[in-house]
Amino acid sequence: MGRTHPWRGASSKEIFERAKQVFAGGVNHNARYFRPYPIAVARARGENIWDEDGNRYVDYWMGHMALLLGHSPxxxxxxxxxxxxxxxxxxxxxxxxxxxxxxxxxxxxxxxxxxxxxxxxxxxxxxxxxxxxxxxxxxxxxxxxxxxxxxxxxxxxxxxxxxxxxxxxxxxxxxxxxxxxxxxxxxxxxxxxxxxxxxxxxxxxxxxxxxxxxxxxxxxxxxxxxxxxxxxxxxxxxxxxxxxxxxxxxxxxxxxxxxxxxxxxxxxxxxxxxxxxxxxxxxxxxxxxxxxxxxxxxxxxxxxxxxxxxxxxxxxxxxYLRKNRTRLYPRLEKFGSALRKGVDRAFSQAGVEAHTTGLGSLFMTHFGPLPANAEDSAKDDAGRGHDYAIGMIGSGVFLLPGHPGGISAAHKERDIDDFVTKSRNLALKWAGRRQNGKAKVTC
Ligand SMILES: Cc1ncc(COP(=O)(O)O)c(C=O)c1O
Missing domain, CATH: 3.40.640.10 (Type I PLP-dependent aspartate aminotransferase-like (Major domain))
Structure with a gap:
């Protein structure tokens, strides 16, 4: 994609401006709004979504976590x-x-x-x-x-x-x-x-x-x-x-x-x-x-x-899940665990306190101490959380800011590796280091 902030393509902004004239706040679910404005998705397939400008993102929001088999299986x-x-x-x-x-x-x-x-x-x-x-x-x-x-x-x-x-x-x-x-x-x-x-x-x-x-x-x-x-x-x-x-x-x-x-x-x-x-x-x-x-x-x-x-x-x-469950659930488990561990390692190596919680294919990175409940989680550095999600979107990975992510059966090992690498790049950037690190996660 080669652009730092692909969602800033003219179409998403333009569509959001129109949406604000039609829908309260420009959205049809409060969770869908994020700063500076949401990406307007034009199509989706497998683990990918494309915005109206044709930018591709590997999707970890997966239709509010509804799509365990990916988009349009x-x-x-x-x-x-x-x-x-x-x-x-x-x-x-x-x-x-x-x-x-x-x-x-x-x-x-x-x-x-x-x-x-x-x-x-x-x-x-x-x-x-x-x-x-x-x-x-x-x-x-x-x-x-x-x-x-x-x-x-x-x-x-x-x-x-x-x-x-x-x-x-x-x-x-x-x-x-x-x-x-x-x-x-x-x-x-x-x-x-x-x-x-x-x-x-x-x-x-x-x-x-x-x-x-x-x-x-x-x-x-x-x-x-x-x-x-x-x-x-x-x-x-x-x-x-x-x-x-x-x-x-x-x-x-x-x-x-x-x-x-x-x-x-x-x-x-x-x-x-x-x-x-x-x-x-x-x-x-x-x-x-x-x-x-x-x-x-x-x-x-x-x-x-x-x-x-x-x-x-x-x-x-x-x-499909019944037929493939012995293969599919362990794979989701392995991917989820590799992602959580890889992201935490990337931030820890960059000296940024972060903890990725979740279970199986679910994950969410907290910037602050490991939370045990929502009261703890409310003490996260929300600004960092937002910057992280926006930074990931900017590099072609879709996370909905402030919300958990979900891995699907359509995600590949290389997607998880890429997720960790991109997290590491952001962590290093934040830590003011040179962006030459490349994390490898074995899934
Ligand atoms: C745990 C939980 N319960 C209930 C709901 C509400 O479901 P719906 O959005 O289909 O009304 C959600 C939606 O995100 C949810 O995550």
Whole structure:
């Protein structure tokens, strides 16, 4: 590419200027805005995206981490092509949706029964509703820094200073029964449950804290929460919208060996098309059966739930993962570990304090001490984090500033080597050294 800041091509800036006249802030998801302006992506394939000026970037944002097989994988494109002439939306049930449901049932330990919807935000909202109805209690213990989408219940304590609603228009009383607890801190969860005075419906968390810093839970923390939930008579709910099918075929619950009562899925499960899934034990999910005479819990779907395109893309993806899982997951693991270690080594050699957290294919570099939770992560040098992401974009690697990255099955060993080399070049530049270092990572 030969340019230092390829996203500064005229087209991305021009499109962003137009976008600002149409969309609030020029974006359709707050996470997508970054300084100086977002790149306008024209096309994507495999591990690559191209902007409107034709600049190529190796992508580690991967559609908000939804694309475990990379962009437009052949297996999904082929399946979608054959579905397209047979209907894009039925608005009824179909064999396809049952097959996708059965596939999830076979893989995700807690998924005895489920409901499909269209986004993760919907799934987590339904999950809260089900937990409250099933337990007949109100309080949800939510982890500080946990992001569960834009629903009203859970849009609190996401960003520092963590002690207020995320924006105007959400009434404090709408979140009156949400209690905060610190990630990876059992005592904090216990305190929150005590404050709930027997009114806790669920402890709700991401097993790998995502937006809060890409921080994996400690195993003893998750099993401790399981015990705590059982002792307190509340449910344990995992938001596996990022970790589902990513940190292991059966998600974090399989990897950690801790089975929640309820879980939300999304992203990877839709094979690149919109989906949310709320799943869990049969006795809880069966409350959503509309033929019930008593105790019915009203949750969606919606107009586009179980649409045949999402079902087709999801099925093609999950079947591919099932067939290739013994090869694919160890490879993602190896790449993730090489990237995390390589980046940390590069910064450490340049005398810059940095720690790359994550699990499996997930990663995020923190400029500051190693964080154990979102409160720690909030103390990172955010300016450095932004400069790092922008510097990487400038060298043809796409990271969304301030967000975790994800490796896909489409990434190659040379991409990981290149990522580390480019990180090292930036580290050396920052350290004021000559840019002649070339890191080699063996994946
Ligand atoms: C852990 C987690 N939960 C929920 C959501 C919300 O999903 P969606 O954006 O599909 O509404 C996200 C989205 O990034 C997420 O990362």
């Amino acid at each position: 052949e297996v999904v494109v082929r399946a979608l092509r054959s579905q397209l002439p047979n209907g894009t939306h039925f608005g009824t049930s179909s064999r396809l949706s049952v097959e996708l449901g059965e596939e999830i049932q076979e893989t995700v330990p807690c998924a005895e029964m489920m409901r499909f919807c269209n986004t993760g935000a919907e799934a987590t909202m339904y999950l809260v509703r089900l937990a409250r109805a099933f337990t007949r209690k109100r309080v949800v213990v939510k982890i500080t820094g946990g992001w569960h989408g834009y629903n009203t219940d859970l849009n609190v304590g996401v960003r520092p200073p963590f002690d207020r609603v995320e924006g105007k228009g959400i009434l404090p009383e709408e979140q009156a029964h949400i209690r905060a607890a610190r990630f990876n801190d059992l005592d904090s969860a216990e305190r929150a449950l005590k404050q709930a005075r027997g009114d806790a419906a669920a402890i709700f968390l991401e097993p790998v804290l995502g937006a809060g810093g890409c921080i994996p839970a400690e195993k003893k923390y998750l099993s401790g929460l399981r015990d705590l939930a059982d002792r307190s008579g509340c449910l344990l709910a995992f938001d596996e919208i990022i970790t589902g099918y990513r940190v292991a075929f059966g998600g974090a619950q399989e990897r950690y060996g801790v089975r929640p009562d309820l879980a939300s899925l999304g992203k990877v499960v839709g094979g690149g098309l919109p989906i949310g899934v709320v799943c869990g034990s049969k006795d809880i999910l069966s409350r959503a059966d509309p033929s019930r005479k008593t105790g019915f819990v009203s949750i969606g779907g919606g107009t586009f739930s179980e649409n045949p395109l999402t079902m087709t893309a999801g099925l093609a993806t999950l079947r």
